[in-house]
Amino acid sequence: MTNASEWRSGKGHRDENFPVASWIIHPRHRALILAFYNFVRTADDIADHATLSGDEKLALLDLLEAELLGKGDSQVEAVNLRGALAERGMPPRHALDVLIAFRMDVTKLRYETWDEVIHYCRYSAMPVGRFMLDVHGEDTSTWTASDALCAGLQINNHLQDCGKDFRDLNRVYLPRDALAATGASVEQLGEARAAPALLQCLQSLAVRNELLLEQSKSLAAVRDFRLGLEISVIQSFADRIVRLLKDRDPLSERVHLNPVELLAFSLGGMAAESIHRLSGRRPVSKPAAGS
Secondary structure, three states: OOOHHHHOOOOOOOOOOOOOOOOOOOHHHHHHHHHHHHHHHHHHHHHOOOOOOHHHHHHHHHHHHHHHOOOOOOOHHHHHHHHHHHHHOOOOHHHHHHHHHHHHHHHOOOOOOHHHHHHHHHHHOHHHHHHHHHHOOEOHHHHHHHHHHHHHHHHHHHHHOHHHHHHHHOOOOOOHHHHHHHOOOHHHHHOOOOOHHHHHHHHHHHHHHHHHHHOOHHHHOOOOHHHHHHHHHHHHHHHHHHHHHHHOOOOOOOOOOOHHHHHHHHHHHHHHHHHHHHOOOOOOOOEOOOO
Protein backbone atom coordinates (compact mmCIF):
# COMPACT_ATOMS: atom_id res chain seq x y z
CA MET A 1 0.00 0.00 0.00
CA THR A 2 1.16 3.54 -0.73
CA ASN A 3 2.81 5.26 2.21
CA ALA A 4 1.91 8.91 2.47
CA SER A 5 5.43 9.88 3.50
CA GLU A 6 6.69 8.69 0.10
CA TRP A 7 4.87 11.64 -1.45
CA ARG A 8 6.83 14.30 0.36
CA SER A 9 7.45 17.15 -2.01
CA GLY A 10 11.23 17.14 -1.83
CA LYS A 11 11.21 20.95 -2.06
CA GLY A 12 11.82 21.47 1.63
CA HIS A 13 9.34 22.82 4.11
CA ARG A 14 8.25 26.41 4.17
CA ASP A 15 10.07 28.72 6.51
CA GLU A 16 8.79 28.22 10.03
CA ASN A 17 7.74 31.23 12.07
CA PHE A 18 7.88 29.32 15.33
CA PRO A 19 9.88 26.41 16.73
CA VAL A 20 8.22 23.05 17.29
CA ALA A 21 9.26 20.87 20.24
CA SER A 22 12.25 23.13 20.79
CA TRP A 23 14.73 22.63 23.62
CA ILE A 24 12.64 25.00 25.74
CA ILE A 25 9.79 22.48 25.97
CA HIS A 26 10.13 19.86 28.73
CA PRO A 27 11.56 16.59 27.37
CA ARG A 28 8.55 14.60 28.59
CA HIS A 29 6.39 16.31 25.96
CA ARG A 30 8.72 16.17 22.98
CA ALA A 31 7.93 12.69 21.65
CA LEU A 32 4.21 13.46 21.42
CA ILE A 33 4.80 16.90 19.92
CA LEU A 34 7.20 15.51 17.31
CA ALA A 35 4.71 12.78 16.40
CA PHE A 36 2.09 15.47 15.85
CA TYR A 37 4.58 17.58 13.87
CA ASN A 38 5.59 14.69 11.59
CA PHE A 39 1.96 13.84 10.91
CA VAL A 40 1.13 17.44 10.05
CA ARG A 41 4.22 17.94 7.86
CA THR A 42 3.46 14.78 5.91
CA ALA A 43 -0.08 15.98 5.27
CA ASP A 44 1.25 19.42 4.29
CA ASP A 45 3.68 17.88 1.80
CA ILE A 46 0.85 15.92 0.23
CA ALA A 47 -1.32 19.03 -0.17
CA ASP A 48 1.58 20.96 -1.73
CA HIS A 49 2.91 18.18 -3.95
CA ALA A 50 3.77 19.40 -7.44
CA THR A 51 2.70 16.36 -9.49
CA LEU A 52 -0.09 14.59 -7.60
CA SER A 53 -3.61 15.27 -8.86
CA GLY A 54 -6.22 16.76 -6.58
CA ASP A 55 -8.00 13.43 -6.25
CA GLU A 56 -4.75 11.65 -5.37
CA LYS A 57 -3.97 14.22 -2.69
CA LEU A 58 -7.42 13.92 -1.14
CA ALA A 59 -7.19 10.10 -1.17
CA LEU A 60 -3.86 10.20 0.68
CA LEU A 61 -5.19 12.69 3.22
CA ASP A 62 -8.20 10.43 3.76
CA LEU A 63 -5.84 7.51 4.28
CA LEU A 64 -3.90 9.41 6.94
CA GLU A 65 -7.15 10.24 8.73
CA ALA A 66 -8.45 6.68 8.58
CA GLU A 67 -5.27 5.27 10.07
CA LEU A 68 -5.07 7.97 12.72
CA LEU A 69 -8.51 6.72 13.76
CA GLY A 70 -7.26 3.11 13.90
CA LYS A 71 -8.37 1.85 10.49
CA GLY A 72 -5.09 0.38 9.30
CA ASP A 73 -1.40 0.39 10.09
CA SER A 74 0.39 1.25 6.84
CA GLN A 75 1.02 4.97 7.44
CA VAL A 76 3.85 5.38 9.91
CA GLU A 77 3.10 9.01 10.81
CA ALA A 78 -0.55 8.24 11.55
CA VAL A 79 0.31 5.10 13.53
CA ASN A 80 2.97 6.90 15.58
CA LEU A 81 0.68 9.80 16.43
CA ARG A 82 -2.20 7.46 17.25
CA GLY A 83 0.00 5.60 19.70
CA ALA A 84 1.47 8.74 21.25
CA LEU A 85 -1.98 10.22 21.79
CA ALA A 86 -3.27 6.98 23.27
CA GLU A 87 -0.42 6.91 25.79
CA ARG A 88 -1.53 10.32 27.06
CA GLY A 89 -5.26 9.62 26.82
CA MET A 90 -5.72 12.47 24.34
CA PRO A 91 -8.20 12.49 21.42
CA PRO A 92 -7.02 13.17 17.84
CA ARG A 93 -9.29 16.18 17.32
CA HIS A 94 -6.56 18.74 16.66
CA ALA A 95 -4.86 16.57 14.03
CA LEU A 96 -8.23 15.94 12.40
CA ASP A 97 -8.88 19.68 12.30
CA VAL A 98 -5.56 20.32 10.56
CA LEU A 99 -6.47 17.78 7.88
CA ILE A 100 -9.51 19.94 7.07
CA ALA A 101 -7.14 22.80 6.22
CA PHE A 102 -5.00 20.62 3.97
CA ARG A 103 -8.09 19.49 2.09
CA MET A 104 -8.95 23.17 1.67
CA ASP A 105 -5.47 23.72 0.22
CA VAL A 106 -6.27 21.12 -2.42
CA THR A 107 -9.73 22.41 -3.33
CA LYS A 108 -9.66 26.16 -2.59
CA LEU A 109 -7.15 28.45 -4.30
CA ARG A 110 -8.66 31.88 -3.60
CA TYR A 111 -10.18 33.69 -0.60
CA GLU A 112 -12.76 36.45 -0.86
CA THR A 113 -12.51 38.17 2.52
CA TRP A 114 -10.42 38.44 5.69
CA ASP A 115 -13.05 36.34 7.48
CA GLU A 116 -12.51 33.52 4.97
CA VAL A 117 -8.79 33.62 5.69
CA ILE A 118 -9.46 33.49 9.44
CA HIS A 119 -11.75 30.50 8.83
CA TYR A 120 -8.85 28.77 7.07
CA CYS A 121 -6.58 29.63 10.01
CA ARG A 122 -9.16 28.05 12.32
CA TYR A 123 -8.10 24.71 10.84
CA SER A 124 -4.56 25.32 9.59
CA ALA A 125 -3.04 27.10 12.58
CA MET A 126 -5.29 27.33 15.62
CA PRO A 127 -5.35 23.55 16.25
CA VAL A 128 -1.56 23.57 16.62
CA GLY A 129 -1.71 26.03 19.50
CA ARG A 130 -4.65 24.25 21.09
CA PHE A 131 -2.78 20.96 20.85
CA MET A 132 0.26 22.44 22.59
CA LEU A 133 -1.91 23.82 25.38
CA ASP A 134 -3.66 20.48 25.82
CA VAL A 135 -0.33 18.64 25.97
CA HIS A 136 0.70 20.90 28.83
CA GLY A 137 -2.61 20.55 30.69
CA GLU A 138 -3.63 24.17 30.27
CA ASP A 139 -7.24 25.26 30.55
CA THR A 140 -9.31 25.90 27.44
CA SER A 141 -9.68 29.52 28.60
CA THR A 142 -6.25 30.03 27.00
CA TRP A 143 -7.54 29.10 23.54
CA THR A 144 -8.76 32.59 22.60
CA ALA A 145 -5.33 34.20 22.94
CA SER A 146 -3.68 31.15 21.39
CA ASP A 147 -6.00 31.30 18.39
CA ALA A 148 -5.04 34.94 17.82
CA LEU A 149 -1.32 34.16 17.98
CA CYS A 150 -1.56 31.13 15.70
CA ALA A 151 -3.70 32.94 13.15
CA GLY A 152 -1.27 35.85 13.23
CA LEU A 153 1.66 33.51 12.60
CA GLN A 154 -0.19 31.90 9.71
CA ILE A 155 -1.06 35.23 8.11
CA ASN A 156 2.52 36.42 8.53
CA ASN A 157 3.53 33.32 6.59
CA HIS A 158 0.92 34.00 3.91
CA LEU A 159 2.29 37.51 3.43
CA GLN A 160 5.93 36.40 3.49
CA ASP A 161 5.36 33.67 0.91
CA CYS A 162 2.64 35.27 -1.21
CA GLY A 163 4.77 35.33 -4.35
CA LYS A 164 6.02 31.75 -3.95
CA ASP A 165 2.55 30.42 -3.18
CA PHE A 166 1.19 32.02 -6.34
CA ARG A 167 4.05 30.95 -8.61
CA ASP A 168 4.46 27.41 -7.31
CA LEU A 169 0.92 26.46 -6.31
CA ASN A 170 -1.40 29.04 -7.90
CA ARG A 171 -2.64 29.55 -4.36
CA VAL A 172 -3.51 33.04 -3.08
CA TYR A 173 -4.40 33.70 0.53
CA LEU A 174 -4.69 37.47 0.08
CA PRO A 175 -8.41 38.32 0.22
CA ARG A 176 -9.87 39.42 -3.11
CA ASP A 177 -11.61 42.36 -1.48
CA ALA A 178 -8.31 43.62 -0.03
CA LEU A 179 -6.68 43.40 -3.46
CA ALA A 180 -9.61 45.20 -5.06
CA ALA A 181 -9.54 47.96 -2.46
CA THR A 182 -6.10 49.10 -3.63
CA GLY A 183 -6.52 48.24 -7.30
CA ALA A 184 -4.07 45.33 -7.11
CA SER A 185 -4.36 42.11 -9.09
CA VAL A 186 -3.47 38.51 -8.38
CA GLU A 187 -1.19 38.45 -11.42
CA GLN A 188 1.06 41.07 -9.82
CA LEU A 189 2.15 38.40 -7.32
CA GLY A 190 4.16 36.82 -10.14
CA GLU A 191 6.39 39.88 -10.57
CA ALA A 192 9.88 40.28 -9.15
CA ARG A 193 8.83 43.42 -7.28
CA ALA A 194 5.44 44.41 -5.90
CA ALA A 195 3.58 47.06 -7.85
CA PRO A 196 2.57 50.06 -5.72
CA ALA A 197 -1.07 48.90 -5.49
CA LEU A 198 -0.03 45.41 -4.42
CA LEU A 199 2.48 46.74 -1.89
CA GLN A 200 -0.23 48.95 -0.39
CA CYS A 201 -2.48 45.90 -0.09
CA LEU A 202 0.21 43.75 1.51
CA GLN A 203 1.18 46.39 4.03
CA SER A 204 -2.44 47.11 4.95
CA LEU A 205 -2.92 43.41 5.66
CA ALA A 206 0.21 43.46 7.82
CA VAL A 207 -1.23 46.35 9.82
CA ARG A 208 -4.44 44.39 10.30
CA ASN A 209 -2.48 41.33 11.34
CA GLU A 210 -0.52 43.37 13.87
CA LEU A 211 -3.82 44.21 15.56
CA LEU A 212 -4.67 40.51 15.63
CA LEU A 213 -1.34 39.70 17.26
CA GLU A 214 -2.06 42.26 19.97
CA GLN A 215 -4.92 40.01 21.10
CA SER A 216 -2.49 37.22 21.98
CA LYS A 217 -0.28 39.11 24.43
CA SER A 218 -1.74 37.45 27.54
CA LEU A 219 -1.00 33.93 26.34
CA ALA A 220 2.50 33.69 27.82
CA ALA A 221 0.94 33.73 31.30
CA VAL A 222 0.14 30.04 31.24
CA ARG A 223 0.81 27.74 34.19
CA ASP A 224 3.71 25.87 32.64
CA PHE A 225 6.89 27.96 32.88
CA ARG A 226 8.67 26.36 29.93
CA LEU A 227 5.61 26.73 27.73
CA GLY A 228 5.37 30.37 28.78
CA LEU A 229 8.96 30.89 27.65
CA GLU A 230 8.26 29.19 24.32
CA ILE A 231 5.18 31.33 23.74
CA SER A 232 7.09 34.50 24.59
CA VAL A 233 9.76 33.60 22.03
CA ILE A 234 7.15 32.85 19.37
CA GLN A 235 5.37 36.12 20.10
CA SER A 236 8.63 38.04 19.72
CA PHE A 237 9.22 36.37 16.33
CA ALA A 238 5.70 37.22 15.19
CA ASP A 239 5.96 40.85 16.29
CA ARG A 240 9.28 41.35 14.51
CA ILE A 241 8.08 39.73 11.29
CA VAL A 242 4.89 41.77 11.13
CA ARG A 243 6.96 44.93 11.56
CA LEU A 244 9.10 43.87 8.61
CA LEU A 245 6.00 43.20 6.55
CA LYS A 246 4.64 46.67 7.32
CA ASP A 247 7.75 48.28 5.80
CA ARG A 248 9.11 45.90 3.16
CA ASP A 249 8.15 44.27 -0.12
CA PRO A 250 8.00 40.47 0.37
CA LEU A 251 8.46 39.92 -3.37
CA SER A 252 11.86 41.63 -3.46
CA GLU A 253 13.07 42.14 0.12
CA ARG A 254 13.90 39.91 3.06
CA VAL A 255 10.97 39.49 5.43
CA HIS A 256 12.27 36.46 7.35
CA LEU A 257 14.48 36.37 10.43
CA ASN A 258 18.11 35.45 9.95
CA PRO A 259 19.93 33.17 12.43
CA VAL A 260 21.32 36.06 14.46
CA GLU A 261 17.86 37.64 14.75
CA LEU A 262 16.33 34.29 15.71
CA LEU A 263 18.84 33.94 18.53
CA ALA A 264 18.45 37.54 19.67
CA PHE A 265 14.66 37.45 19.74
CA SER A 266 14.70 34.04 21.43
CA LEU A 267 16.90 35.34 24.24
CA GLY A 268 14.93 38.56 24.49
CA GLY A 269 11.61 36.75 24.64
CA MET A 270 12.81 34.37 27.33
CA ALA A 271 14.32 37.18 29.38
CA ALA A 272 11.14 39.24 29.23
CA GLU A 273 8.98 36.31 30.28
CA SER A 274 11.34 35.37 33.11
CA ILE A 275 11.24 38.92 34.46
CA HIS A 276 7.44 38.93 34.32
CA ARG A 277 7.29 35.66 36.23
CA LEU A 278 9.80 36.76 38.85
CA SER A 279 7.95 40.03 39.35
CA GLY A 280 4.95 38.06 40.56
CA ARG A 281 2.63 37.95 37.58
CA ARG A 282 0.22 35.11 38.21
CA PRO A 283 -0.68 32.63 35.47
CA VAL A 284 -4.06 33.27 33.89
CA SER A 285 -4.73 29.62 33.11
CA LYS A 286 -6.61 27.38 35.49
CA PRO A 287 -5.58 23.73 35.73
CA ALA A 288 -7.22 21.62 33.06
CA ALA A 289 -9.60 18.95 34.27
CA GLY A 290 -7.72 15.77 35.06
CA SER A 291 -4.27 17.36 34.80
